[in-house]
Amino acid sequence: MPTGNDMQEKMIVAGDVIYREGDPGSALYLVNSGKVEVLRAVGDRNVRLAVFGEGEIFGEMSVIRDQPHTTTMRAVDQTRLTVVPKDAFLKSFQDDNPFQYLLLRTLCNRLAKVDEQLIEQQIFSEAARVSVVEQMVLLPESPEMAIQIGEKGVPVEILMPFRVGGKAEVGAAAAPVANDIDLLPIGRKSLSPTHFAIEERDGRVVLHDLGSKLGTLVNGQRVAHFERSQYADLMFGENTIQIGGTNSPFCFRLIIERTVH
Secondary structure, eight states: OOOTTTOEEEEEOTTOEEEOTTOOOOEEEEEEESOEEEEEEETTEEEEEEEEOTTOEESHHHHHHTOOOSSEEEESSOEEEEEEEHHHHHHHHHHHOHHHHHHHHHHHHHHHHHHHHHHHHHHHTSBOBGGGEEEEEEEEOSHHHHHHHOTTOEEOOSSSOEEEEEOOOTTSOOOSSOOSEEEOOBTTBOOOSSOEEEEEETTEEEEEEOSOSSOEEETTEEEOTTSSOSEEEOBSEEEEEEESSTTOSOEEEEEEEEOOO
16 A cells, blocks of 8 residues: 555645546545535536545546546635555555456446446436525527627526516517516517526426417427426526527526535
8 A cells, every 4th residue: 555655745725626627647635624526517617516525535536547537626625635646556556466456447447437427417317406506607508698698697596586588679568577687689589578487496496488479498398388388497507498499599508506515
């Protein structure tokens, strides 16, 4: 096993990245104090998957498999780590019994495939529960929407509902309730005064089509008063929202990030 001479302690300032997704595995790490968050890139944002605390080890899968890291690790607060370099860790297997390392590597490869499936399921398949939502942001997914709401998008308050609709034309009746986003017509395409709302339903975050003329596509599923349901569950991670048909320029991505305790 690695000796004290092989290991070193390192202090990480809150917010600093220890390694990024795609970086080569150069060491494994033991958390002596503090907390480290596990992040996965979804589009141009990072989604938090977990938080590691005192006594937990990370980075070992990439070292053993000799593969790039599949997640980003970032200090939540000031964190003290023990760092074991890759060469020192692997040498302990070679000196003892090379077969042990080959067996461990095979098991880690199998575990990594299962782990990846679980991560993908966690990001893309779990309905977002309001009680564990950290933050939400509505991002543009078309040039037309980037012009109207900005490239950085609009934060969605956890205290919902959050309404999106069409901006009333001069002389026309305004929406019955105020919208959080009023979108201008594009060509001949315009929206219902209040088209949809992001809201809570039975503890979950859902998109509610508010009786619009065109309906709303949510992760490929159409919701509308003329469909089976006017509601669609929204998932942790990335959600696609398209107002109207598949050729509509009113396209968005909603990122929902979970809180991990």
